[in-house]
Every structure is written in C-alpha cells, then in structure tokens.
Amino acid sequence: xxxGEGACNEAAEISSGWGPLSALPGDAMMWILIISELAVxxxxxxxxxxxxxxxxxxxxxxxxxLDPFSGALNTAILLTSGVFAAGAVRQxxxxxxxxxxxxIGIAFLFGLAFLAVKVGEYxxxxxxxxxxxxxxxxxxxxxxxxxxxxxxxxxxxILALVxxxxxxxxxxxxxxxxxxxxxxxxLVFAVxxxx
Amino acid sequence: MKYQSQKVAAYYFYCAMALFAAQVTFGLVLGxxxxxxxxxxxxxxxxxxxxxxxxxxxxxxxxxxxxxxxYLIPEEAETELHSPKLAILQLVLxxxxxxxxxxxxxxxxxxxxxxxxxxxxxxxxxxxAALIFLYNITLTVxxxxxxxxxxxxxxxxxxxxxxxxxxxxxxxxxxxxKMYWWYVVHIWVEGVWELVMAAILAFMMLKLTGVDREVxxxxxxxxVALALFTGLLGxxxxxxxxxxxxxxxxxxxIFSALEVAPFFAMVVFTFVMVWKGRREHPNKAALLWSLxxxxxxxxxxxVWGFMHTLAPxxxxxxxxxxTAAHGHLAFYGAYVCLNLAIIxxxxxxxxxxxxxxxxxxxxxxxxxxxxxxxxxxxxxxxGVVQTHLQRVNGExxxxxxxxxALFFWMRFGSGVAVVLGxxxxxxxxxxxxxxxxxPGMKTETxxxx
Numbered sequence: 001x002x003x004g005e006g007a008c009n010e011a012a013e014i015s016s017g018w019g020p021l022s023a024l025p026g027d028a029m030m031w032i033l034i035i036s037e038l039a040v041x042x043x044x045x046x047x048x049x050x051x052x053x054x055x056x057x058x059x060x061x062x063x064x065x066l067d068p069f070s071g072a073l074n075t076a077i078l079l080t081s082g083v084f085a086a087g088a089v090r091q092x093x094x095x096x097x098x099x100x101x102x103x104i105g106i107a108f109l110f111g112l113a114f115l116a117v118k119v120g121e122y123x124x125x126x127x128x129x130x131x132x133x134x135x136x137x138x139x140x141x142x143x144x145x146x147x148x149x150x151x152x153x154x155x156x157x158i159l160a161l162v163x164x165x166x167x168x169x170x171x172x173x174x175x176x177x178x179x180x181x182x183x184x185x186x187l188v189f190a191v192x193x194x195x
Numbered sequence: 196m197k198y199q200s201q202k203v204a205a206y207y208f209y210c211a212m213a214l215f216a217a218q219v220t221f222g223l224v225l226g227x228x229x230x231x232x233x234x235x236x237x238x239x240x241x242x243x244x245x246x247x248x249x250x251x252x253x254x255x256x257x258x259x260x261x262x263x264x265x266y267l268i269p270e271e272a273e274t275e276l277h278s279p280k281l282a283i284l285q286l287v288l289x290x291x292x293x294x295x296x297x298x299x300x301x302x303x304x305x306x307x308x309x310x311x312x313x314x315x316x317x318x319x320x321x322x323x324a325a326l327i328f329l330y331n332i333t334l335t336v337x338x339x340x341x342x343x344x345x346x347x348x349x350x351x352x353x354x355x356x357x358x359x360x361x362x363x364x365x366x367x368x369x370x371x372x373k374m375y376w377w378y379v380v381h382i383w384v385e386g387v388w389e390l391v392m393a394a395i396l397a398f399m400m401l402k403l404t405g406v407d408r409e410v411x412x413x414x415x416x417x418x419v420a421l422a423l424f425t426g427l428l429g430x431x432x433x434x435x436x437x438x439x440x441x442x443x444x445x446x447x448x449i450f451s452a453l454e455v456a457p458f459f460a461m462v463v464f465t466f467v468m469v470w471k472g473r474r475e476h477p478n479k480a481a482l483l484w485s486l487x488x489x490x491x492x493x494x495x496x497x498v499w500g501f502m503h504t505l506a507p508x509x510x511x512x513x514x515x516x517x518t519a520a521h522g523h524l525a526f527y528g529a530y531v532c533l534n535l536a537i538i539x540x541x542x543x544x545x546x547x548x549x550x551x552x553x554x555x556x557x558x559x560x561x562x563x564x565x566x567x568x569x570x571x572x573x574x575x576x577x578g579v580v581q582t583h584l585q586r587v588n589g590e591x592x593x594x595x596x597x598x599x600a601l602f603f604w605m606r607f608g609s610g611v612a613v614v615l616g617x618x619x620x621x622x623x624x625x626x627x628x629x630x631x632x633x634p635g636m637k638t639e640t641x642x643x644x
Binding site for chain 1: 417420
C-alpha cells in the first residue's frame with residue numbers, strides 16, 4: 001500500500017494503524033484500557049454526585065465516619081509510588097535495567113503499603129457496623145474504593161511483570177496503568193473523603 | 196471459494212435460512228395474536244408460538260455462525276477444514292435436535308425456562324454438537340495460519356459453548372436460577388456473540404474494502420476489549436429486581452451504560468474501513484448488509500439498550516414493550532444482519548460465480564430494515580405509554596394492553612413488511628439468475644495483506 005503520493009500522509013497514518021493513539025507512550029491497547037477505566041470511574045463518580053444531591057443529609061452524616069487522615073496518607077503513598085514509577089520509566093529509556101527494576105520495586109512496596117492502609121480502614125468500618133449494604137453512601141464507598149483497590153492489586157501484578165520483562169516499551173506501558181491508578185485515587189479521595 | 200471444504204458452509208446457510216423463514220412466520224402469528232388474542236388459542240397458544248419464535252431465532256443465528264466459521268476459517272487458516280464429514284454430522288445433530296424441540300413444543304413438551312425450554316436430550320445434543328464443532332475448527336486453526344480473526348472467532352465460539360453449560364444447571368432457588376440463566380442469555384448476546392460479530396465483520400471488511408490486515412486487527416482487538424470490559428459486568432443490569440443485593444443496581448447501571456462503546460466502535464470501524472478502502476468489491480449487497488449490521492446494532496443494542504439500562508429508569512420500564520422494542524432491533528441489527536451479510540458474501544463464492552441478484556438483495560435489506568425500524572418505533576411508543584399507564588398510574592395490565600391496540604396493529608403491519616423482505620432475500624440468495632458473463636468480474640478482490 002501507500003503507492004499514491006497524494007495520499008501519502010493518510011496512508012502512513014493508516015499503516016501505523018492506531019490513529020490518534022499512535023502518539024501516546026507505550027502500547028496503544030493500554031490506552032484503550034485506561035480510557036475505559038476513566039469512563040467507568042467517571043460514571044461511578046457522576047452517579048455518586050446524583051445520589052448525593054438527592055440525599056445530602058445522609059451522605060454528609062455517613063461521610064463523617066471516614067477518616068480523612070487515612071485517605072490523605074494513602075494519597076501521599078500512591079503519589080510517591082508514582083514518582084518512583086516515573087523514575088523507572090526514565091531509567092528504562094536510558095537502558096539501565098538494574099535501576100529500572102529497583103525503582104519499580106520501590107513503587108511496588110508503596111503500592112503494598114496503600115493496600116495495608118486500605119484494609120485497615122475497611123476493618124475499622126466493618127467493626128463499627130458499616131457494611132456494603134448499610135446505605136447508598138457506603139454501597140458506593142465500598143464499590144468504588146474496592147474496585148479501585150482491585151486495580152491496585154492488578155497494577156502491582158503488572159509492575160511485577162514489567163520488572164521481569166523490563167523493556168522500555170513494557171515499563172512505559174505498565175507505568176501508564178500505574179499512573180492511572182494514582183489519578184483515579186486522587187479523584188476518589190477528593191469526592192469521598194473531602195467534599 | 197479457495198478450499199473445497201468451505202462447501203459445508205452452504206448446508207449450514209440453507210438450514211439457517213429455512214429456520215429464519217420459520218422464525219419470522221411464527222413472529223407474524225404472534226403479532227396477530229396481539230391484536231386478535233383468540234387466534235389459534237387452542238392449537239398454538241401464545242407461549243408455545245413465542246418459544247418457537249425465539250428458539251428458531253437463536254438456532255438459526257448459531258447455524259449461521261457455524262456456517263460462517265466453516266467458510267472463513269479455512270480461508271484465514273489457509274488450509275482445508277479438519278473434517279467436513281464431522282461438520283455434516285454436527286449439522287444433522289443440530290437439525291434433529293431443533294426439529295425435535297419444535298415438535299415437542301407443539302405437544303407441550305418443554306422445560307419452561309425462557310429461551311432454554313429445550314428438553315434435556317436436546318440440550319445434551321447441543322453440547323455434543325458444540326464439542327464436535329470446536330474440535331473441528333480448533334484443529335483446523337492449529338494446523339494452519341493463526342490470525343487475529345481466527346483467534347477472536349475461536350474465543351467467541353468457545354465462550355458460546357462454555358456458557359451454554361449453565362443451561363444445564365437449574366437451582367431451585369429462583370434468584371440463583373435467574374442469575375445463572377443470565378450467564379447463558381446475557382453473556383451470549385452481550386459478550387461472546389459480540390466477539391463472533393466483531394470477527395466476522397473484520398473478515399468482511401478485510402475482503403470487501405481491501406484495507407490492510409494490520410489495521411483491521413487493531414480495530415478487532417480494541418472492539419473485543421471494549422465488549423468484554425463492559426459486557427461481562429454489564430450482566431448486572433439483569434440483577435436489579437431478581438432478589439440479588441442492591442449494589443448490583445450500581446454495578447449494572449455503570450457497566451451496561453458503557454456497553455454502547457463497542458457497538459459505536461464497530462460503526463466507526465466499518466465506515467472508516469469503507470472510506471479508507473481503496474478497492475471496489477463487486478458484492479455491493481454484502482457491503483450494505485455489513486454497514487447495516489454495525490449501524491442497526493449500534494441503535495438497537497447500544498442506544499435502545501441504554502434507554503432503559505439505568506436502574507432508576509428500569510424500575511419503571513422493566514418488562515414493558517420497551518424491552519420488546521430493544522430486543523427486536525438489537526437481535527436484528529447485531530446478529531440477523533451479520534448472518535445475512537456473510538451469507539450474501541459467501542453464497543456467490545460457494546456457487547463459484549459472480550455476485551448475483553444484488554438489486555433484489557439490497558431491496559430486501561431496505562424492506563426488512565425499514566420494517567424492523569418501524570416495528571421498533573411502534574413498540575417503543577407502546578412501551579412508553581404502557582409504562583405510564585401501568586407503572587405510574589397503576590392501571591391493570593390487560594386494561595393497558597387494550598389501550599395499546601393501535602400500536603400493536605402497526606406492529607403487525609411492520610411485521611408483514613419484514614416477512615416480505617425475508618421472502619425477497621431468500622429468493623435473491625437461493626434463486627440465482629442465469630449467469631451473465633462479464634469479463635474481468637469473476638476474480639475475487641484480493642485484500643492487501
């Protein structure tokens with residue numbers, strides 16, 4: 001293909017195949033996943049906004065049971081993890097495998113710390129009698145933070161995988177997912193703990 | 196036709212089309228029962244006719260998928276089918292099961308679980324046929340070239356068989372019964388069937404537009420990712436009112452709202468391929484069916500599905516004619532058009548001649564699709580009125596049905612149009628004109644790999 005000169009640019013665009021996704025770092029399939037995840041969490045947070053507008057009293061009363069300090073701590077942990085992941089990408093680009101793996105390892109440990117804090121929070125809520133079906137606020141709280149925590153687990157698996165197969169492409173792709181997990185947490189934290 | 200064993204596809208397509216004719220005939224009878232409720236009430240009660248209408252639909256669509264697989268897998272894998280004889284045996288098993296089920300239904304022999312009414316022996320027969328099929332196509336793919344299209348098609352077809360196994364499990368707890376029932380019904384049409392759809396559409400685009408395989412593959416994988424990402428947890432939109440915990444309302448609403456994405460991606464895919472494609476394929480009718488497939492699936496499954504998928508809306512519309520409107524256009528767009536597209540594409544090859552009766556075939560497309568669109572609109576209006584009278588005002592079901600008579604008459608009329616369209620299609624495909632020899636038209640357009 002690409003024999004006609006007039007259509008040369010267009011043809012080049014077709015043969016790269018991914019269209020607008022070609023310009024993004026890492027594997028384009030990862031960006032399709034990232035966009036899908038953002039859509040799902042976006043829809044969930046929009047649903048939260050509507051449910052809250054319908055019953056503001058219940059939501060602020062329930063929200064008072066969350067501990068903003070734990071939320072803030074987890075935000076700091078995950079963002080710090082993200083810094084190390086970004087460092088790993090830089091090292092991978094420079095071709096330094098050892099440093100890449102070390103930085104991914106540190107990012108991984110921060111991810112585990114996030115899960116530890118989150119599990120501690122859940123245990124506290126459950127001990128106080130606030131479960132998945134207590135009310136709409138807690139249903140959404142457990143679903144959204146639980147779904148996010150599942151992504152942290154999945155993200156850790158991806159980090160482990162790209163630490164083993166530490167090509168530049170793989171590390172960039174894996175860290176793109178990990179940064180999405182940060183990004184979503186920042187939004188979840190603001191909406192559930194602060195607003 | 197590049198491989199002799201592709202020929203078996205033709206037998207599948209013939210059986211599929213015969214059942215298609217039966218399906219719409221029973222549909223017409225049902226449409227008439229809606230306006231004249233005592234019609235055939237002793238001989239063929241509504242529930243029995245409905246069983247045949249829905250079962251025939253599902254079986255002929257599956258036969259079409261099997262035929263499509265037998266047609267396109269040898270071509271993609273670049274090798275003869277592992278065993279054409281097994282393919283014939285599988286078809287015989289399926290047809291014996293299907294006719295046995297229909298005859299049984301007429302004598303009131305059925306298991307009464309909507310869409311899965313087939314007696315146990317038929318279900319087991321289906322499982323055996325599915326195993327034969329999977330064995331046959333998997334071995335064919337394994338010995339030949341593996342492409343994205345064969346990978347996705349195999350994944351979808353394996354999924355169809357695996358999820359059908361839940362049809363054999365019927366717990367006495369009604370909530371669990373319904374939960375597993377949806378594993379078959381939902382995960383078929385909003386999960387694994389979508390993979391089959393994407394794979395067949397990808398094959399059609401490759402052949403009809405001449406776009407590079409590399410580009411088609413990327414679209415295919417993206418669409419499949421979107422379909423599974425949204426469709427699997429989207430099952431939750433059936434778990435709102437069956438006795439499952441309330442959080443399913445959130446899971447179902449959020450994920451199923453996004454189920455429109457893969458259907459939209461398929462519309463963009465097919466149209467972009469046709470625009471960018473640099474080759475004129477002589478089979479215009481197959482192209483029309485392919486574009487109609489993605490477009491009407493987007494409206495029927497995507498838009499009409501979204502219309503009542505959010506839990507607070509579904510609370511009012513559940514089980515009204517809105518559902519019937521969605522069901523008709525979604526099945527028609529996604530799977531009927533898909534099968535008619537591959538049949539329209541493959542039949543000239545299977546008969547070893549240039550595309551024939553194209554204008555008639557395209558007229559059938561417009562008549563059938565126009566009829567189905569009109570049916571969707573009338574049922575949607577009926578459903579909205581029904582929702583208001585019955586669910587908001589609290590009037591009795593049958594009183595409301597009486598007030599919907601005008602819509603049901605119009606639906607019957609649109610049903611007549613659809614059946615006429617089907618008859619024209621069958622004539623166009625099954626009764627080729629005498630061959631008109633046009634030099635240079637006989638060779639198939641070779642896609643740029």
